[in-house]
Amino acid sequence: MKKLYFITGSQDLYGEETLRQVAADSKEMAEFLDSRLKSVKVEFQPIVRNSDEAEDVCIKAVADKECIGVITWMHTFSPAKMWIRGLQALRKPMLHLHTQANEKLPYGSIDMDFMNLNQSAHGDREFGFICTRLNVKREVVVGYYRDPDVIAKIERFARVAAALDYSRGMRVAMFGNNMRDVAVTDGDRVESEIRYGWNVNYYGIGDLTDIADGVTESEINEKMSDYADKYDMATDKTDSVKEQARYQVAIEKFLKNERIAAFTDTFQDLHGLKQLPGLAVQDIMAKGVGFGPEGDYKTSALMAVMCKMAEGAYGATAFMEDYTYDLTRGSEKELAAHMLEVSPVFAANKPKIEVHPLGIGGKEAPARLVFDGIEGDAIAVSMVDMGTHFRLICAKIKLIKQPEPMPKLPVARLMWELIPDFRTGAAAWIYAGGAHHAVVSTALTVQDIKMFAKFTDTELIVIDENTRVD
Numbered sequence: 001m002k003k004l005y006f007i008t009g010s011q012d013l014y015g016e017e018t019l020r021q022v023a024a025d026s027k028e029m030a031e032f033l034d035s036r037l038k039s040v041k042v043e044f045q046p047i048v049r050n051s052d053e054a055e056d057v058c059i060k061a062v063a064d065k066e067c068i069g070v071i072t073w074m075h076t077f078s079p080a081k082m083w084i085r086g087l088q089a090l091r092k093p094m095l096h097l098h099t100q101a102n103e104k105l106p107y108g109s110i111d112m113d114f115m116n117l118n119q120s121a122h123g124d125r126e127f128g129f130i131c132t133r134l135n136v137k138r139e140v141v142v143g144y145y146r147d148p149d150v151i152a153k154i155e156r157f158a159r160v161a162a163a164l165d166y167s168r169g170m171r172v173a174m175f176g177n178n179m180r181d182v183a184v185t186d187g188d189r190v191e192s193e194i195r196y197g198w199n200v201n202y203y204g205i206g207d208l209t210d211i212a213d214g215v216t217e218s219e220i221n222e223k224m225s226d227y228a229d230k231y232d233m234a235t236d237k238t239d240s241v242k243e244q245a246r247y248q249v250a251i252e253k254f255l256k257n258e259r260i261a262a263f264t265d266t267f268q269d270l271h272g273l274k275q276l277p278g279l280a281v282q283d284i285m286a287k288g289v290g291f292g293p294e295g296d297y298k299t300s301a302l303m304a305v306m307c308k309m310a311e312g313a314y315g316a317t318a319f320m321e322d323y324t325y326d327l328t329r330g331s332e333k334e335l336a337a338h339m340l341e342v343s344p345v346f347a348a349n350k351p352k353i354e355v356h357p358l359g360i361g362g363k364e365a366p367a368r369l370v371f372d373g374i375e376g377d378a379i380a381v382s383m384v385d386m387g388t389h390f391r392l393i394c395a396k397i398k399l400i401k402q403p404e405p406m407p408k409l410p411v412a413r414l415m416w417e418l419i420p421d422f423r424t425g426a427a428a429w430i431y432a433g434g435a436h437h438a439v440v441s442t443a444l445t446v447q448d449i450k451m452f453a454k455f456t457d458t459e460l461i462v463i464d465e466n467t468r469v470d
């Protein structure tokens, strides 16, 4: 399990006895947080008393591959010039925990010794100033450290820090390029690697068909029995389903061999494949592997990062596409789907495996999962390349039950309502340049995306109940 360093600042002026108490309190706090946080370990670090020690612990955090971030706390006053070199070296996410070892003031017994020992109100302000002056990105969490709300906020930070760690050095494969002439799925792959750590590379679809040709009958049968366990086989076209099983085995081998966390394909480049991968991609997406259709590497990588961020949180996270509307005034609804590739994490019922022809692409009828979508509060997150910078658009949405059955729609679907209302939500998204591809999540919130945007210095536009187009 990855870890957070717990770093406590102080200074030499207080003498040995006070520093021993500072260390004891900090250790207790680190151990308590370690016992409460589910997704990460918390590791106590020796008390920092001067600039050399500050620099040393920050460099140690940077060099430790298991360390995904730091928690800092100034138990006493810690003159902040001593933090300058350390903070300049610290290139890991920081949570500044503004707390105390004691919850209540001991009114009857408080004396100057107590006040000198417990002065984070003083010391954390000094530390906060130098962080702001140095433009250090950090999350400030305020409150007694045993408060469940404080623990929840640290847990959120830990999940985002884990996602940032995962993002750095993440490998993304594009089978083919992005769909011809499409603007929003394109992007600056060099900048993606500089800013997010995404190593995005092109692969020929032939690389995949070669592996697919070598897939054995027993590997296919194993995948077929996995499908049978999870899904309803609602077709007698077994050969079409087997073809998808072959693709899935091949894609999974490729992902493993090349250490790929997210991938794209495009229906315009399927040489050697009889079908567009549908069921295969759907089942893979449900495992938290990023996917973007039509060569949309940004959505694919963002999905993988958001799935990592959602680990340990309850809910569903995957790629979706805006498709069509019910524009009935006052009860407008959006229908989201895709040609095939909708993740079964969004299924409200047991998905059915069906085989239907595809209108575009000129390939054989592909097998796919068909289901109705879940209900609940969610966010839709889109990443676009503005030419000068990347922009994230994060909209709150409300997933709803489809009002009537859609028996002739041959793809999985989700329906949702826009926030604050249909006209404002849709106009704001379009003004912001949001794509028709997004990552939808019922596990994550606007707060998670805000934190990710802050630590990656990405422009973020939030569309929520407070949004007004003007």
Ligand code: MN
Residues within 6 Å of the ligand: 293, 294, 321, 338, 437
């Ligand atoms: Mn699409």
